Amino acid sequence: MQLNMVKNTVLLFVLAMISCASKMKHESSDTIPVNNKKTHEVTPIIVGANQTATYLPLLQTKRIGIVANQTSVIFKTNHQYTHLVDSLIDLNINVKKVFAPEHGFRGQADAGEAVKDGIDTKTNLPIISLYGKNKKPSESQLADLDLVIFDIQDVGARFYTYISSLHYVMEACAEQDIPVLILDRPNPNGHYIDGPVLKTAHKSFVGMHPIPVVHGMTIGEYAKMINGEGWLANSIKCSLHVIPVKNYNRQLPYILPIKPSPNLPNDQAINLYPSLCFFEGTNVNAGRGTETQFQVFGSPYLNPEKYTFQYTPQSNTGSKYPKHQGKVCFGKDVSQTQKLNALNLTWLIEAYKDTSDTSEFFNTFFTKLAGTTELQKQIELGLSEQSIKDSWKEALNLFKTMRSPYLIYL
Numbered sequence: 016m017q018l019n020m021v022k023n024t025v026l027l028f029v030l031a032m033i034s035c036a037s038k039m040k041h042e043s044s045d046t047i048p049v050n051n052k053k054t055h056e057v058t059p060i061i062v063g064a065n066q067t068a069t070y071l072p073l074l075q076t077k078r079i080g081i082v083a084n085q086t087s088v089i090f091k092t093n094h095q096y097t098h099l100v101d102s103l104i105d106l107n108i109n110v111k112k113v114f115a116p117e118h119g120f121r122g123q124a125d126a127g128e129a130v131k132d133g134i135d136t137k138t139n140l141p142i143i144s145l146y147g148k149n150k151k152p153s154e155s156q157l158a159d160l161d162l163v164i165f166d167i168q169d170v171g172a173r174f175y176t177y178i179s180s181l182h183y184v185m186e187a188c189a190e191q192d193i194p195v196l197i198l199d200r201p202n203p204n205g206h207y208i209d210g211p212v213l214k215t216a217h218k219s220f221v222g223m224h225p226i227p228v229v230h231g232m233t234i235g236e237y238a239k240m241i242n243g244e245g246w247l248a249n250s251i252k253c254s255l256h257v258i259p260v261k262n263y264n265r266q267l268p269y270i271l272p273i274k275p276s277p278n279l280p281n282d283q284a285i286n287l288y289p290s291l292c293f294f295e296g297t298n299v300n301a302g303r304g305t306e307t308q309f310q311v312f313g314s315p316y317l318n319p320e321k322y323t324f325q326y327t328p329q330s331n332t333g334s335k336y337p338k339h340q341g342k343v344c345f346g347k348d349v350s351q352t353q354k355l356n357a358l359n360l361t362w363l364i365e366a367y368k369d370t371s372d373t374s375e376f377f378n379t380f381f382t383k384l385a386g387t388t389e390l391q392k393q394i395e396l397g398l399s400e401q402s403i404k405d406s407w408k409e410a411l412n413l414f415k416t417m418r419s420p421y422l423i424y425l
Contacts, residue, residue, distance in 0.1 A: 062090065063257075063258035064198040066198075082166070087100070100138060110138075116180040118276050166197075173226055173227065173386065197235045211385055257423065264424050293384055310348070313326060318371070
């Protein structure tokens, strides 16, 4: 009898281990392990797309549209992954079409380049562009769908247009009474909130809502806020279901295994992007046309005696016609900057002071990026970085209060 009890105990242990291994295989993790300080164990981050057991029942017998790009993947072991669209088709889910945001379904288009409708050569699915003239799915484009999945890796900056596409998808689906399923992913810049809050008079596709430049939210949290704050047309509500990321909090570092767009090639560029993107609204090049996009900046109009780093932008993948193409730019290499936990305005302020022609420094795009006319005025008046940031405090505190009900993660 004692022998049988021992055998049963061993058998139960083996079955438990097999069950755990099976679950981990079924919901395989992303590539980032998280150290648990209390138990010294490694807890994997599991993105929404990997939690197939949770959301597959929601897709059965339904006609599915997917908003996706090259980051919409299910992670496997050994740093391998399969595209969400391919995986769902293999699982006999009735995927009808793909909606592609800025940069396209495979992430090849330049920033600002029109993305065309087409057919995906691998799956033969129709691809409908959501960048260019058609930013919002039409009634006819949604007519044969029962549910729309949104699964795109964001970087947490207001002017990164994936959250604008999210708005229009939610709005279109709400108008046609079609539910939206968000497969959430971590925000690599989710560890801080900073920047001027957009004023609605300056609303555009690079800034649609009254939020700061760095909002510190995931796509899932942001979708909840769009709904809750009544930002969709006529304050309509979208039927929303979010699959949260497991084992994630916004203070955890998150390394993106796939670049989210052609000009954000690595984690350093992603971290510097919210600060350096302001240069897109000036006569300064922010590294487009180089292999260190958003890690260097420069201009032919900066003083070469002070700005000793130099480079010459050339046409390349992701930037066919970079600013100052073929011209020597004098500037700074900031690729070794320690991880930012706040916006850096010093580079922008100093570049304005040191340009040879301040009257041509800013262009009209700067106000769209800033979301307000105040930042340009403050820089032109010679205010310090700290003085400018002090002017944001009240609005940032109000934003933190506003976003609080929509947070999913600590």
